Amino acid sequence: MDSTTSGTWFICTLSKQGFKNWDICKEISAWGIASGEKKPRLDRAKKGDYLIIYGAGKGLVATAIVTGPMRRPESREEAPWAGGIYRYGAIVPFKILVEPETPVWIPYTNMIINGTSIHTSRLQKGFSMISGVDGNYLLKEMKKNSKPSKAK
Numbered sequence: 001m002d003s004t005t006s007g008t009w010f011i012c013t014l015s016k017q018g019f020k021n022w023d024i025c026k027e028i029s030a031w032g033i034a035s036g037e038k039k040p041r042l043d044r045a046k047k048g049d050y051l052i053i054y055g056a057g058k059g060l061v062a063t064a065i066v067t068g069p070m071r072r073p074e075s076r077e078e079a080p081w082a083g084g085i086y087r088y089g090a091i092v093p094f095k096i097l098v099e100p101e102t103p104v105w106i107p108y109t110n111m112i113i114n115g116t117s118i119h120t121s122r123l124q125k126g127f128s129m130i131s132g133v134d135g136n137y138l139l140k141e142m143k144k145n146s147k148p149s150k151a152k
Contacts, residue, residue: 008049009135013123016056024080025053026096029067032081033127035089042070044129045092052130052138054123059105063139064094092127098139100146106138115141 012031014022025031031051033040045051045066053061070090073079079088106113111120116134 006132008045009052009130009132010045010049011052011054011118011122011128011130011135011138013126013128014053014055014058014061018081019055019058021081022053022055022061025094028078028080029095030078030091030093031064031127032073032079032088033070033090033092034083034087036087038089040070040090042072042090044127045070050097050135050139051092051094052135055103056123059103060100060138060142061103062099063097063142065097066092067095068093098142098146100142104142104145106141113138 021032031053047066047068049066051062051064051066053064055061070092073085073088073091076084078091079085081088106115108114108120112118113120113134115137116130118130118134122128122130
């Protein structure tokens with residue numbers, strides 16, 4: 001991966017109570033977007049876009065690349081989180097690029113994540129578009145705080 005990447009960037013937030021959902025996301029290689037009764041737009045994330053995974057109260061958890069189009073889950077296996085297909089109206093398939101051993105905390109000032117233009121209100125949405133400049137900055141912060149991954 002180059003020092004900077006192009007493509008659309010999204011920040012995906014795990015709540016404090018739902019942090020365990022990250023293990024489920026990794027197991028099925030997909031991010032679930034809670035939408036309730038609303039039908040989510042399925043054209044937002046596409047193959048080659050990037051996800052910054054953020055754990056509320058913990059920090060940066062991972063960076064991933066989207067491996068296919070967003071789509072509606074069709075079974076409990078595709079949306080194994082609490083509420084299943086009734087709560088999660090879309091899934092985004094991904095492959096992890098960087099995952100630090102422990103989350104990387106970046107403080108914020110006046111509700112803006114330091115070094116970025118990301119207002120903390122974006123973290124409450126669960127899935128929110130951010131600028132490429134901000135995405136690349138957060139990716140670099142994770143890389144600085146990560147050990148090289150071992151080839152599988």
